[in-house]
Amino acid sequence: MKKILILLILLTYSFCNAQKISFDYDAAGNQIQRNWCITGCHSKTSNEIPKEIADLKPEDLQKFFPEDEISYYPNPIKEQLYIKWELINDNKVTSLEMYSLNGQLVKSYTKLENTNNQTVTFGTYPSGIYTLLLLYTNGEQKSIKIIKE
Numbered sequence: 001m002k003k004i005l006i007l008l009i010l011l012t013y014s015f016c017n018a019q020k021i022s023f024d025y026d027a028a029g030n031q032i033q034r035n036w037c038i039t040g041c042h043s044k045t046s047n048e049i050p051k052e053i054a055d056l057k058p059e060d061l062q063k064f065f066p067e068d069e070i071s072y073y074p075n076p077i078k079e080q081l082y083i084k085w086e087l088i089n090d091n092k093v094t095s096l097e098m099y100s101l102n103g104q105l106v107k108s109y110t111k112l113e114n115t116n117n118q119t120v121t122f123g124t125y126p127s128g129i130y131t132l133l134l135l136y137t138n139g140e141q142k143s144i145k146i147i148k149e
Contacts, residue, residue, distance in 0.1 A: 081119070095109060098130055
C-alpha cells in the first residue's frame with residue numbers, strides 16, 4: 001500500500017510540474033497570446049545566456065527613467081546587474097541601496113558621485129524581488145524592482 005501511495009504522489013508531482021502556461025504581451029502590456037504546455041515545457045529565457053558587461057550595446061540596456069537616461073541590464077537577473085546613468089543638470093547619484101521584499105537593507109553602495117555606473121552582484125542572495133533605490137545629491141530618490149531568478 002505504501003508503494004502505491006508513493007507512486008501516486010510521484011506521478012501527481014511529475015504531472016503537475018510538467019504543465020505550464022505562458023503568456024505573451026505587446027509593448028503596452030496587453031496580453032496577446034496564452035499557451036498551455038503539457039510536457040517538454042521550456043522557459044523562453046532559460047536558454048538565453050546573459051551578455052558580459054563589456055559586450056553590452058546601448059539597445060541591450062533597459063531604460064530606468066528616460067529624463068535622466070538611467071538604464072540597466074538584465075532584468076530578471078541571475079548573477080549581476082549593470083546600472084548606468086547619465087544625469088542632467090549636474091544632479092549626481094550619491095548612493096545606491098538594495099532592499100529585499102520585506103524592506104530589509106541588503107547592500108549599500110556609497111560615494112558614487114564620481115562614477116556613472118555600478119555593477120550589483122546578486123549571486124549569493126536568494127531568488128526573489130529586490131528594490132534598488134538611487135539617492136541623488138538634490139535629495140531625490142528613484143527606485144526600481146529587480147527580479148532575481
